Amino acid sequence: MTARILLLGGTGDALRIARALGPEHVYSLAGLGRVPADLACAVRVGGFGGAEGLARYLAEERIALVLDATHPYAAQISANAARASAAAQVPYWALRRAPWQPQRGDDWRMVDGWAGVIEAIAPFSRVLFTLGREPLAHLDEVPMHQHWTVRCLDAHAGHARAGVIDARGPFTLEGERMLCEAGRFDVIVSKNSGGDATEAKLAIARELGLPVVMMRRPALPPAQREFTTVQDVIDVLGNVVQHI
Template sequence: MGVSGRVLVLGGTGEARRLAAALVADGVDVASSLAGRVTAPVLPAGEVRVGGFGGVDGLAAWLDARAVRAVVDATHPFAATMTASAAAATGAVGIPLLRLHRPGWVAQADDDWRWVDGLGEAADAVQGFGSVFLTTGRQGLGAFAGLTAHCLVRSVDPPSPPLPARTTIVLARGPFTVADELELLRRHAVEVVVTKDSGGAMTAAKLTAARELGLPVVLVRRPPLPPGVPTVATVDEALAWVHDAVGPRRA
């Protein structure tokens, strides 16, 4: 059975794509929005729009004009600006919002994890290492531009300057296997890994590889979520919330 009214999924993640597919299968009128920062994104099922809304006011106007009944924010855990805008815009137009927030990674006994609160702190934490693996995405790499170490940078699309003076760029899209990550770390003689606490299985293999090689990992903590927004950790929970929030379609 379908639901009445349109649902907007703020996407760009694997969870968002799985949710959109499930909603389409249930007969939901769903639109997915992607930020447009990746040149060739993996598109979800259903209607897709790409690009920004023009801030809180633009998003609120879009929601009102499209008669959206509910919004699921399934963006990346570090998409803090979009998450804040979603909370403000849905509050302004009076429609329910859910945050689909995948759990963060959990250290194991043999892990050497060093937590920091931002990319600047991460750059400070790797001073003195000779070879650094940067897997923070291509946004914000300028924070590491002053490093003198050899920096291995992996991203989906080519990063823009400024970059560290000694940078090797690997263009790749996950998921990655532990064997792949072990080979990469060994080939580039990596001494420390830098990443964000993105969570999920798609890019977790690097943490296993670092553990097996005894390498430290500098992890950037997630930004806080807006207060008062209900949050779930799984696609199934989000799907149930949509049906509860929007209700069945009338015959």
């Protein structure tokens, strides 16, 4: 009997892995964004009830391997997955793609958390947020001297000093250049997500001389096996699942 894999996803990388999985495996989504309809594996949407609920699920569903391919900033999900895997005595693997590195000409302002972001953008007037949904909870806090543009997956109402763009990467150099020039941004706010789907904004910031307020990555739990690319994961899964 083939060992069952629970793939924790919600990223483009995770979707690529999910497309390589057969029907006995499970792709888990937190519930944000679109649910893919072209997968052979099972798809589960929603939370597990913390680490304890996930540990129960692993036992009940006879999961033999947890593969964490969630976003690098989904620290709580990763922590729960590591704890649950240990409790259920199931191997915990993780895809941890490499962070971006500043290049010559970059002006990165490193911060920790939302309070750090607000402090770093205080001198600027036209801000492009590429953090995901978090700024949506703060649209009523936009200072009088600023206009925010928030790009995320969710359609959301803006107001006179805040606009929302619902868009999903990958983003091109040409598209990012047009966006930044049309928006007349003087600062970009980003997470150091790594990968190439959203990296174009950094190249355009470099080209236009825009500072980037960059949120540091949170600490993530160690995994028994860590991968940095999707292809590395796919290359080993076919051989490993028969021997877990």
